[in-house]
Every structure is written in C-alpha cells, then in structure tokens.
Amino acid sequence: MRIRKFINRGKDLETLERLYGREGFTLVLVTGRRRIGKSRLVKEFLKGKKAISVQFEKRLWEYNLNKLNRAIGEYFGIPVPNFSTFSDAFRFIASQSRERLIVFLDEFSYLLRYSEVEAEFQSIVDEILAESDVMLILSASSVGLLKRSFFDYSSPLYGRSDATLNLQPLSFRHLFEWFDGISPENAVKVYAVTSGVPRYLELFEGRKVEEEIRANFFDPNSFLFREAKELLEEEFREPETYYTLLEAVARGKTRVNEIAQHAFLEPKNTARYLRILEDLGILKRELPVGRKAKRGIYRFKDLYFAFWFRFVAPYFEEIEGGFPEGALEEFDQEFNSYVGFSFEEIAKQFLVELNREGKLSFRFTKIGRWWRKSEEIDLLALNEREKQALFVEVKWKNLSKREAWEILRDLERKAELAGLESWEKSHGLVARKVEGNEKLKEEGRLVWDLADFERLISHGGEV
Structure with a gap:
C-alpha cells in the first residue's frame, strides 16, 4: 500500500482557513463515512498552526480524557495534568491560550455514546469556550451519532456548530490524478468497487485491476473483505437488520414492499431503516426524472457496498473458511455485468462535467x-x-x-x-x-x- 496524493479537498481547506481567520470561539464539525479522509484533511489544515490534537478510541470516556490530558501536557510543556472532567480540561485550555489555538478531537463520536459527556460538552461550548479564541474541530465517522447530537432538536448540542464539512468520496475524474497513467477502463473497474473512497484506493495499483480485486475482496485476511460488516456493526445497534436490507437490494429488490418481504419486516418499519441508509449515503432513493411518481425505488449509492453485497456477502462464510472458489467463479462470470450498473453513475458524472x-x-x-x-x-x-x-x-x-x-x-x-x-x-x-x-x-x-x-x-x- 502506498499513500497517495491529497486530492480534491481544496474547497474544504479554504473553508477551514476562512473559519480560522475569525476572531473568537469557533466550532466546526467534520463528518463523512469512515475511510473518507477526515483526519487527513484536518492534519493538512493544522500544518504550521498551534494545535492540540487527540484521536479518541472506542474505549471508556475516562480513557479518552486521559489521552486529552497527555496532549495538553505535551502542548503546554507541563507535567501531564490529571483533569477528572472534560470541563476542567477545557477550562485550563481557555485560561492558558493567549492566541488562536485549534483543538482537534478526532473520532469524537466515540464520546457521543455517553449521554453525560454530550451534556457536558454543551456547557463547554456555551460557557467555558464561549469567550475564548479556540477553534474546536470535532471529527466523527458515525454519521448517525453526529446527526443525533448536533442536528436533533432535542439534543443538548443542537445548533451549536458554526460550520459542518460533510466529506464526499472522490469522483471518477479524480482517479486519473490518483493513479499515474491509469487506463480509462481500469479506472472504471476500480471506481466500481471502491466508490472513490481514498482509503480503499490506497489498496490498488490500477494496473491488473481484476487481480487486485480478487486479492482485496476474496482473501479472508484482506482489509476490504471484512470492512462492510465492521462498518455496519460500528454504525448500528441492529446491524443484522441493515445487513438483510442491503442484501435484498443487492438481489434486485428495489421497492419498499419487496425489501420488507425479504427482510420479514413491516413496510412502514422498512421505510424508516431505508431512510437511515439513505442518510448515510449507502443507498439512494430514486424517482423517475421528468414525471410525477409517489413511490420511488432504492438502489446502491455507495459502490463499495454494492460490490460487497453482490459478490462477497453471499459467500462470506465460505471465503472466511478458505473456500473462495464459488465466489470467484461468480465474480468471473458476473463482474462485467456489475460494472455496467456502476458505469451508469460514471456516465452521469461525465455528463455533469460536460454540462459544467x-x-x-x-x-x-x-x-x-x-x-x-x-x-x-x-x-x-x-x-x-x-x-x-x-x-x-x-x-x-x-x-x-x-x-x-x-x-x-x-x-x-x-x-x-x-x-x-x-x-x-x-x-x-x-x-x-x-x-x-x-x-x-x-x-x-x-x-x-x-x-x-x-x-x-x-x-x-x-x-
């Protein structure tokens, strides 16, 4: 794996620089699906600036508070403090900073799982940092948690942010910047299985693409083999339900009633689950352009998930057990047809470029x-x-x-x-x-x- 160029984030950097140029407290949210490049964006922005940066982990909030304590001690050149609350930690930061200071809390969603911490951060934002010159940047991969905390009217943090950067995958055209000398046909195939997600692109060379797909998806030790399951388990309390819904769409069930029947759910409940998958950018709801229609259909928006549920999910146990032959045979027979589905999205992007x-x-x-x-x-x-x-x-x-x-x-x-x-x-x-x-x-x-x-x-x- 090679780390590639920093591509197509110029406008996001400009937005961060503009907000950095303000006076007074500023709160910025950076969100987007996992592996999209949120941390990389903010780290590029932090270059040459005074900043306290902490990457939280999926651990108890006390563990992550200790990480913040260590980062504070390192930044101010003091022994590691022993603040017992986030409020105390930020009260110290606000009292000691004499100039513009950035505090970057990466994977903040790991804290949002604790309601007491969410309420505490309301006080931090509204009272402790309100008169400071701190720029607080919160990054979250769990889009659902972030939306509930900052965009749900009943949440203590509702309406507190000054800006939200919702990072999107790279478009098809950017693959020609990412890979030196890639052929258009190989670019189509890579895009069809990665959906332009930077972390996934790092796993490809862009030359013998079908061999690279086999290695990345049909080897039980490969990253992309397990990624879809882990993302669903990370995001949802009921991952099995969402798994079944996505499986139905991959099998050609596109209408709510069809999907509900496959998943043994009531249509009204199914519609709610599908809206959540739509909010997360995994699925999209389509209505026919040019005519009125009440009932739309659901298709995959995220092509990584589309490929995974089409070719990996039906054979997951076999691949995991070291018997990928059935999956590979279907891949060899059906991949070209699948690329045809993905090529519609690429053609759409091409026409948008011509239009622009x-x-x-x-x-x-x-x-x-x-x-x-x-x-x-x-x-x-x-x-x-x-x-x-x-x-x-x-x-x-x-x-x-x-x-x-x-x-x-x-x-x-x-x-x-x-x-x-x-x-x-x-x-x-x-x-x-x-x-x-x-x-x-x-x-x-x-x-x-x-x-x-x-x-x-x-x-x-x-x-």
Missing part, C-alpha cells in the same frame, strides 16, 4: 433515470425552464457503428413515451467503445466512449 464545461447544446438543471412500467432510459437530463431534454443510453460494451445506430433509434422511440411533447429533444449514447465514434459525431449524433472520457478528464480537450 458548456459542451452540450444546453445546460441541464436536473439529471437522473427515467422509467415507466417495462420501459426505462438510463439518463434523462432536463432544463425545465427552457423545455430542453437530453435522453441518454449507457452501455458497458464495445459497439459497432450499426449497433450504436440501433440503440439510438430505440432511444428515440422510448423518448416519445416520456410525455415531453412540446420539448426540444436530443439523444445520446455513452459506451465503453464505439466503432466509428468520430464518424457518428460528424453525422450529428451525440456519442461518447472512454476515449472521450480520457480527453475531457485527463487533458481537458474537446469531446
């Missing part, structure tokens, strides 16, 4: 999937004000010119079913490779493949 660069015939303001009964369109981009629509099919295939023409013709047929009669319509195709791509473009067709991705992302050229 002004390289489409109009600027869309909404994009997503469309479906009605048995008909579906992979991507529909709309500008509702100007009544312009772009319909796009996404194929993880190598297509001949004739196949591309046939797909576009069928897309034109389906587009007429969308009920946008008075709209200006255009039709496009995104594929792994399209024979005669340039010829089709000269004929006025909107066709893109991985070569266009590479030109846009790596070189900023025309597509």
